[in-house]
Amino acid sequence: xxxxxxxxxxxxxxxxxxxxxxxxxxxxxxxxxxxxxxxxxxxxxxxxxxxxxxxxxxxxxxxxxxxxxxxxxxxxxxxxxxxxxxxxxxxxxxxxx
Numbered sequence: 001x002x003x004x005x006x007x008x009x010x011x012x013x014x015x016x017x018x019x020x021x022x023x024x025x026x027x028x029x030x031x032x033x034x035x036x037x038x039x040x041x042x043x044x045x046x047x048x049x050x051x052x053x054x055x056x057x058x059x060x061x062x063x064x065x066x067x068x069x070x071x072x073x074x075x076x077x078x079x080x081x082x083x084x085x086x087x088x089x090x091x092x093x094x095x096x097x
Contacts, residue, residue, distance in 0.1 A: 005060070005062050005063070006021065006023070007059070007060045008060075008061075009057070010056070010057050010059065011055070012053065012054050012055060012057065014054055016054050017051075018041070018043065019049060019051075019052050019057075020047055020048070021047060022047055024048075025042045025046055025047055025048040028063055029062070029064075030062055030064055031062075032059070032062075033050060033057060039051075040061075
């Protein structure tokens with residue numbers, strides 16, 4: 001269990017069931033069930049759940065929102081803009097002559 005990944009091994013017995021995590025449902029989470037992509041259901045209004053088949057299963061939840069790869073690029077662009085702004089200001093600075 002970590003902030004971006006939750007791995008659960010379950011034994012459902014002879015009947016299929018629903019695995020419910022008491023973590024808040026939030027867009028950006030993806031789930032895999034026994035290595036295949038599985039839909040995540042909103043359960044009890046605010047939790048997340050995955051339908052599991054009978055028998056043993058492995059469910060992995062990972063937080064991978066679509067916008068996540070753009071965050072470092074946005075930060076890099078902001079630093080680049082500040083650098084250009086700083087260089088522009090240095091070029092116009094003239095001490096008292």
